Amino acid sequence: VGEAMPTARITGHDSDPAVRDTVRRLGLCDDVTDTPGAAVTDADCVILCVPVGAMADLAAAIADDLPDNAVVSDVGSSKAGVAAALRAALPGRAIVPAHPVAGTERSGPEAGFASLFRGRWCILTPAEDADPAAVARVEAFWRALGAEVETMAADHHDLVLAITSHLPHLIAYSIVGTASDLEAVTRSEVIKYSAGGFRDFTRIAASDPTMWRDVFLANKDAVLEMLQRFTEDLTALQRAIRWDDGDALFDLFTRTRAIRRSIIEQGQDDERPDFGRSHA
Numbered sequence: 001v002g003e004a005m006p007t008a009r010i011t012g013h014d015s016d017p018a019v020r021d022t023v024r025r026l027g028l029c030d031d032v033t034d035t036p037g038a039a040v041t042d043a044d045c046v047i048l049c050v051p052v053g054a055m056a057d058l059a060a061a062i063a064d065d066l067p068d069n070a071v072v073s074d075v076g077s078s079k080a081g082v083a084a085a086l087r088a089a090l091p092g093r094a095i096v097p098a099h100p101v102a103g104t105e106r107s108g109p110e111a112g113f114a115s116l117f118r119g120r121w122c123i124l125t126p127a128e129d130a131d132p133a134a135v136a137r138v139e140a141f142w143r144a145l146g147a148e149v150e151t152m153a154a155d156h157h158d159l160v161l162a163i164t165s166h167l168p169h170l171i172a173y174s175i176v177g178t179a180s181d182l183e184a185v186t187r188s189e190v191i192k193y194s195a196g197g198f199r200d201f202t203r204i205a206a207s208d209p210t211m212w213r214d215v216f217l218a219n220k221d222a223v224l225e226m227l228q229r230f231t232e233d234l235t236a237l238q239r240a241i242r243w244d245d246g247d248a249l250f251d252l253f254t255r256t257r258a259i260r261r262s263i264i265e266q267g268q269d270d271e272r273p274d275f276g277r278s279h280a
């Protein structure tokens with residue numbers, strides 16, 4: 001943020017003193033405060049960057065110190081529950097929930113890098129009656145970081161992200177968990193012979209446990225809906241294998257290859273040279 005907005009004054013707070021020390025050491029903020037309230041006393045824009053299950057408590061903790069004209073936003077991976085929690089904790093305030101759809105499996109203050117949001121989408125989910133000036137301020141913030149901004153309803157966001165992000169994480173956690181439950185001898189072979197497929201799942205399955213526990217509990221309905229469809233489609237694949245239906249397998253794999261190609265054409269893959277994989 002400091003690099004993209006050199007005149008902005010950035011104040012940070014984290015409930016974990018070790019994180020506050022690291023942020024001070026790395027110089028990520030102009031000031032780091034020991035309480036949430038002290039971080040917002042003269043803020044124009046407050047961005048809550050905690051696991052989605054912690055948003056309600058943090059919003060309540062800043063309520064009394066928040067200046068009247070401050071805009072409150074967040075970066076949570078699920079939106080309807082967070083938006084409701086922010087509205088309940090901060091009644092009458094300008095609230096513009098946001099989700100930058102960019103990240104890695106890493107977390108903590110050392111996991112960030114300046115190009116993270118460049119060319120990525122940031123989805124805003126303001127309520128229909130939100131102040132357009134507040135929405136414009138949050139949009140300008142993300143555009144300054146290089147992101148493309150789109151606005152949609154929070155429920156719609158949660159359905160789309162359930163299939164593009166949340167279910168893939170659940171599947172990765174599940175398959176890596178299955179491998180780790182295998183007998184010890186097989187497990188060591190899984191590690192030794194892990195070809196690209198399994199390795200890619202282990203990257204996703206190394207994502208932060210607190211963050212993802214909260215996402216699945218907060219976006220329960222949409223995730224369960226997509227999981228139902230997924231298990232039906234998986235059963236269809238199981239049937240195709242059992243009955244030697246090679247055409248069914250071939251047709252699906254041809255369709256899925258086209259999806260990968262369109263992601264690469266839109267520049268939303270992580271193969272670009274500056275995407276921070278060297279930090280992993």
Ligand SMILES: NC(=O)C1=CN([C@@H]2O[C@H](COP(=O)(O)OP(=O)(O)OC[C@H]3O[C@@H](n4cnc5c(N)ncnc54)[C@H](O)[C@@H]3O)[C@@H](O)[C@H]2O)C=CC1
Binds near residue numbers: 078
């Ligand atoms: N990691 C990723 O790739 C992405 C994460 N997100 C969302 O961003 C949010 C933050 O995720 P990360 O930055 O990855 O996690 P992180 O683990 O790096 O940072 C979260 C921080 O919140 C602190 N915290 C927890 N409860 C708190 C409280 N009540 N008051 C003050 N601090 C508190 C923790 O100590 C931790 O340092 C989550 O809601 C996540 O869903 C959104 C897009 C991408």
Ligand SMILES: O=C(O)C(=O)Cc1ccc(O)cc1
Binds near residue numbers: 076077101102105165
């Ligand atoms: O590391 C990956 O592949 C991710 O999918 C990162 C990510 C995690 C959570 C989000 O809400 C957005 C992006």
